[in-house]
Amino acid sequence: MNVSVIGAGPIGCIAAYNLSRHNDVSLFQEPIDRKVRCAGLISKSGTGRLGLRLRKSIIKNKVRGAILISPYNERVEIDGREIKAYVIDRNEFDEFLLERAIDNGVELVERRISKNDIKNLNSDRIIIATGTNYNLQKKLGINSPREFLVGAQYVMKVDCDDDFVELHFNVPGFFSWIIPTDDYARVGLCSKRNPTPYLEKFVRELKRNGRIKSDRIIDRNFGIIPIYNPKIRTDYGKILLVGDSAGHVKASTGGGIITGGIAANFVGDIEYEYKWRKEIGRELFLHLLIHRFLSRLSAKNISRLLTLLGEYKHILEKNGDMDIASRNMTALFKNPKFMVKFILNLPFYALDLL
Numbered sequence: 001m002n003v004s005v006i007g008a009g010p011i012g013c014i015a016a017y018n019l020s021r022h023n024d025v026s027l028f029q030e031p032i033d034r035k036v037r038c039a040g041l042i043s044k045s046g047t048g049r050l051g052l053r054l055r056k057s058i059i060k061n062k063v064r065g066a067i068l069i070s071p072y073n074e075r076v077e078i079d080g081r082e083i084k085a086y087v088i089d090r091n092e093f094d095e096f097l098l099e100r101a102i103d104n105g106v107e108l109v110e111r112r113i114s115k116n117d118i119k120n121l122n123s124d125r126i127i128i129a130t131g132t133n134y135n136l137q138k139k140l141g142i143n144s145p146r147e148f149l150v151g152a153q154y155v156m157k158v159d160c161d162d163d164f165v166e167l168h169f170n171v172p173g174f175f176s177w178i179i180p181t182d183d184y185a186r187v188g189l190c191s192k193r194n195p196t197p198y199l200e201k202f203v204r205e206l207k208r209n210g211r212i213k214s215d216r217i218i219d220r221n222f223g224i225i226p227i228y229n230p231k232i233r234t235d236y237g238k239i240l241l242v243g244d245s246a247g248h249v250k251a252s253t254g255g256g257i258i259t260g261g262i263a264a265n266f267v268g269d270i271e272y273e274y275k276w277r278k279e280i281g282r283e284l285f286l287h288l289l290i291h292r293f294l295s296r297l298s299a300k301n302i303s304r305l306l307t308l309l310g311e312y313k314h315i316l317e318k319n320g321d322m323d324i325a326s327r328n329m330t331a332l333f334k335n336p337k338f339m340v341k342f343i344l345n346l347p348f349y350a351l352d353l354l
């Protein structure tokens with residue numbers, strides 16, 4: 001088969017690489033000076049699921065856990081006691097995936113694809129992996145995600161523990177992160193509205209606490225993150241959607257590399273939609289429910305929930321996985337004491353949810 005993949009982001013490259021085993025594949029990338037917008041945190045287990053052997057220079061740091069910080073500064077440290085996630089250089093990661101695809105016979109074409117080009121492409125299958133640029137989808141009259149978060153991130157020198165990422169629950173509907181890299185930290189957050197004022201406020205707070213070593217901001221990036229919609233149709237016969245184009249993103253964390261990559265493993269399959277849903281549909285839906293639940297909780301209830309998680313953190317430390325929400329939830333709710341305490345808290349949560 002002749003297959004065209006539109007968009008050479010990580011998901012387009014993974015799709016093209018997989019397809020090139022049995023097909024002639026052209027990978028179209030618009031000629032732009034690409035600036036990657038990403039915190040670059042991916043699970044170690046996820047890279048394993050994608051069969052990626054990352055070269056050393058891509059991995060800027062390895063972390064073994066997360067410190068959750070409530071709106072009242074209570075801290076819960078979840079220590080996985082082994083490497084759980086990689087902090088990657090996204091530019092190098094994307095280049096690595098592109099080279100891998102080209103080495104496997106994929107033809108890279110530097111061209112922006114328009115609606116008319118789609119009609120003229122001599123392809124049996126067209127994979128749309130154009131990320132959060134939804135123009136092409138809209139022009140073709142096929143659906144695209146409707147709900148978004150906006151992310152903002154500064155790269156700065158921050159005093160932090162190299163082994164842990166920090167998640168501060170100090171933004172409405174999401175959290176702020178501090179991700180340690182080799183020399184710097186990525187300080188960012190997502191929000192439904194303009195994230196910059198929240199980020200500025202967070203940075204000022206870190207400064208007040210003496211954690212910012214230098215005022216210099218090495219890099220700034222901003223980008224949108226689609227919120228997963230379980231109803232989205234991704235298979236239009238000849239045309240398939242994958243990655244951010246399809247909203248294959250974990251709503252509770254904003255991570256889309258591993259989930260999009262897993263979906264990209266199925267683009268060669270005749271039952272694409274069925275296959276990706278079977279593999280990650282339930283997880284994406286659970287992440288969506290967690291996002292919806294957390295984004296409605298008041299500061300008091302976030303604090304209440306983190307205190308409870310703190311009591312049972314050994315469960316997350318043993319079973320935790322950044323991508324597989326069901327594993328974390330099942331492990332927690334299998335513990336009768338946790339379950340009872342969670343149920344006793346429900347009336348408090350309900351006040352926020354109603």
Ligand SMILES: Cc1cc2nc3c(=O)[nH]c(=O)nc-3n(C[C@H](O)[C@H](O)[C@H](O)COP(=O)(O)OP(=O)(O)OC[C@H]3O[C@@H](n4cnc5c(N)ncnc54)[C@H](O)[C@@H]3O)c2cc1C
Pocket residue numbers: 006007008009010011012028029030032034037038039040041042111112113114129130131132133136151152153188221222223224225242243244245249254255256257258260
């Ligand atoms: C602030 C921020 C932080 C994030 N942090 C993380 C994180 O820590 N971990 C994680 O897993 N995910 C993270 N994400 C999400 C992650 O960046 C995306 O899920 C991922 O980039 C999706 O890859 P993609 O290939 O689908 O899209 P993209 O990476 O956007 O690639 C799409 C490509 O298509 C090209 N293109 C678009 N239109 C056309 C066209 N018409 N013709 C030709 N080419 C076209 C674009 O130029 C681009 O190169 C973050 C996102 C943001 C905004």
